[in-house]
Amino acid sequence: MPTPNKLAVIGGGAAGFFAAVNAARLNPDLNVTIFEKSRQVLSKVRISGGGRCNVTHHCFDPEIMSKAYPRGSRELRWAFEQFQPTDTVSWFENREVKLKTESDGRMFPTTDDSATIINCLNREADKHNVNVINRYRVEAVKPTNGDQFKLTIRDHENQIFDTVIIATGGSNRRSTYQWLEDLGHSIVEPVPSLFTFNFKEKVFEDLAGISVANGSVSIEGTSYQHDGPILITHWGLSGPAVLKTSAWAARYLYEQNYDFTIRVNWLYPQNSQEVQQKLKELRDTNARKTTQKQDTFPISNRLWNRFLELVDIDPKIRWAELSNENIHHLTEQLTNTSYEIEGKTTYKEEFVTSGGIPLDEVNMGTMESKKIDNLYFAGEVLNIDGITGGYNFQSAWTTGWIAAQHIDRI
Numbered sequence: 001m002p003t004p005n006k007l008a009v010i011g012g013g014a015a016g017f018f019a020a021v022n023a024a025r026l027n028p029d030l031n032v033t034i035f036e037k038s039r040q041v042l043s044k045v046r047i048s049g050g051g052r053c054n055v056t057h058h059c060f061d062p063e064i065m066s067k068a069y070p071r072g073s074r075e076l077r078w079a080f081e082q083f084q085p086t087d088t089v090s091w092f093e094n095r096e097v098k099l100k101t102e103s104d105g106r107m108f109p110t111t112d113d114s115a116t117i118i119n120c121l122n123r124e125a126d127k128h129n130v131n132v133i134n135r136y137r138v139e140a141v142k143p144t145n146g147d148q149f150k151l152t153i154r155d156h157e158n159q160i161f162d163t164v165i166i167a168t169g170g171s172n173r174r175s176t177y178q179w180l181e182d183l184g185h186s187i188v189e190p191v192p193s194l195f196t197f198n199f200k201e202k203v204f205e206d207l208a209g210i211s212v213a214n215g216s217v218s219i220e221g222t223s224y225q226h227d228g229p230i231l232i233t234h235w236g237l238s239g240p241a242v243l244k245t246s247a248w249a250a251r252y253l254y255e256q257n258y259d260f261t262i263r264v265n266w267l268y269p270q271n272s273q274e275v276q277q278k279l280k281e282l283r284d285t286n287a288r289k290t291t292q293k294q295d296t297f298p299i300s301n302r303l304w305n306r307f308l309e310l311v312d313i314d315p316k317i318r319w320a321e322l323s324n325e326n327i328h329h330l331t332e333q334l335t336n337t338s339y340e341i342e343g344k345t346t347y348k349e350e351f352v353t354s355g356g357i358p359l360d361e362v363n364m365g366t367m368e369s370k371k372i373d374n375l376y377f378a379g380e381v382l383n384i385d386g387i388t389g390g391y392n393f394q395s396a397w398t399t400g401w402i403a404a405q406h407i408d409r410i
Contacts, residue, residue: 005030007407008151008161010138012036014045015379015396016167017121022404023165024128030407032130033161035153037137042118044169048393049106053114055092056085056397057390058101068391070193070248071354072384075364076395082365083401085394095120104240106390140179141166143372163374165367165403170353170380172346180357180381184371188383190355191254192346193247196238197262200340203310208234210303216268217241220261220338224249227268232303235345237264243388246344250354250385258344265335266307267297276331283327287320297334307333352392356383366406367399376403 005027009020012034024032034041048054059065062080066073089099089107097120098110109116125132140152141164151159166180170190177187197217204210211231218225224245231239245262246253253260267275278296286293292305292315299307308315311329313322322330361370362377369375378399386392 005163006161007032007163007165008138008149008159009034009165009167010141010151011167011169011379011381012038012041012132012134013167013169013379013396014042014393015169015381015400016165017042017125018397018400019165019167019376019378019403020130021121021124021128022401023407024130025124026404027407028128032128034125034130034132035136035138035151036132036134039134041132041134042121045117045121045393046114048114049108051114052108052112053117054106054108054390054393055099055117056088056107056394058085058105058107060084060086065391065394068389069384069386069395070250072359072382072386072395075359076384076398079364079395079398079402082405083398085390087401088394088397091397092117092120095124104389141183141375143375147374149375163376163407165376165378165400165407166381167378167400168381170351170356170385172351172353177356183375185357185361185369188355188358190353191250192344192351193250193354193385194243194352194388195246195344195346196233197236197242197246197339197341198258198343198345199236200342202235203339204232204236204303204306205234207232207302207306210300211239212266212303213298214268215241216265217245218263219245219249219252220263222249222252224252230264230266233345236339236341237262238345240388247352247354247385247387253344258341260341261338262341263336263338266299266337267334270335272331272335275335276327279322279327279330283319283322287318289319290316291319291322292316352385353380354383354385356381358383365402367403368406376407378403 009016020032020034062084065080066077099107100110101107137154138151139154142150144150149161149164172190172192215230216227226241226244228240230241305315311333367376379396384395
């Protein structure tokens with residue numbers, strides 16, 4: 001009897017696991033092994049969305065969906081024709097995992113528990129006899145003369161496989177990719193994406209946890225500008241508006257050594273003229289009330305009073321006492337304030353990387369390397385990254401699924 005065709009999947013994250021279980025499902029004679037260097041597989045799935053797992057985004061138009069990716073947009077446009085969010089929803093629902101959509105488009109399991117997704121994938125691995133090995137670090141992959149691959153594994157014997165899918169995820173350390181360069185692939189310099197902005201002066205440090213429902217953040221001297229919720233942290237600002245801005249500007253901000261200036265409109269989409277007019281109306285209609293009281297703008301009392309403090313307005317004076325100059329300064333504070341940024345905060349468990357394997361070295365219709373036959377890539381090891389909101393998981397499912405579809409049959 002010939003030895004069964006053997007597939008090695010290096011990396012037990014979302015992309016690797018999804019590729020493995022689908023490859024095994026589509027070809028029952030395929031001997032599939034997942035090698036994961038850490039103690040457990042699917043660690044990002046476990047912590048995503050605060051432990052709820054933001055599986056995908058409620059966007060079923062491949063063209064619109066692809067626009068959420070600062071790197072990989074053009075290539076994913078066609079990849080989503082093969083497997084997009086509606087396919088993700090169907091795949092999980094066919095395995096009795098229902099998803100729900102929240103107001104911002106993020107999709108989660110109805111259980112609000114990432115274990116639901118992990119358990120589903122583990123059941124699928126068991127069902128199709130996928131061998132999952134933890135704490136096995138693959139340090140090198142080398143093609144052999146017999147059209148196979150030799151895997152060098154730390155502290156373990158070398159192993160031979162017919163086909164390899166590399167799904168090792170992203171890393172901000174260039175050295176992490178050296179073994180891929182040794183294979184003959186080039187690397188787009190990896191830099192962080194999706195991070196928070198740290199203020200040089202901690203003007204809101206004591207207000208951590210307060211947010212505004214919609215604001216806009218722009219980077220001075222550039223065209224980078226995005227809107228959405230803004231969250232105040234101990235170090236500066238976070239929230240979708242900041243994270244989206246960091247994603248699109250990731251490479252620019254890396255070049256600036258994360259030393260730059262942002263402008264914030266805390267009341268977007270209202271502009272300065274509209275806010276100034278409303279402040280003047282407040283001065284007329286609330287003349288006898290103190291400035292610390294207002295219900296015109298969707299801003300918490302503590303944050304509102306901080307804005308007053310920053311423009312030297314005593315919160316205990318009456319609205320009628322405000323001068324036009326006071327109104328002007330408060331308007332600027334609310335809609336057009338600049339803040340010096342000095343550094344970033346990246347949550348290491350959920351970091352996203354811009355960089356990795358260049359997409360022009362991969363056949364994006366099959367995920368196979370253009371340089372080495374029977375070598376495939378999936379997930380964030382590729383130079384693909386999306387904004388926050390389930391997009392990075394969707395690119396993992398998509399690239400993993402495509403790779404699984406095109407593994408050579410026995």
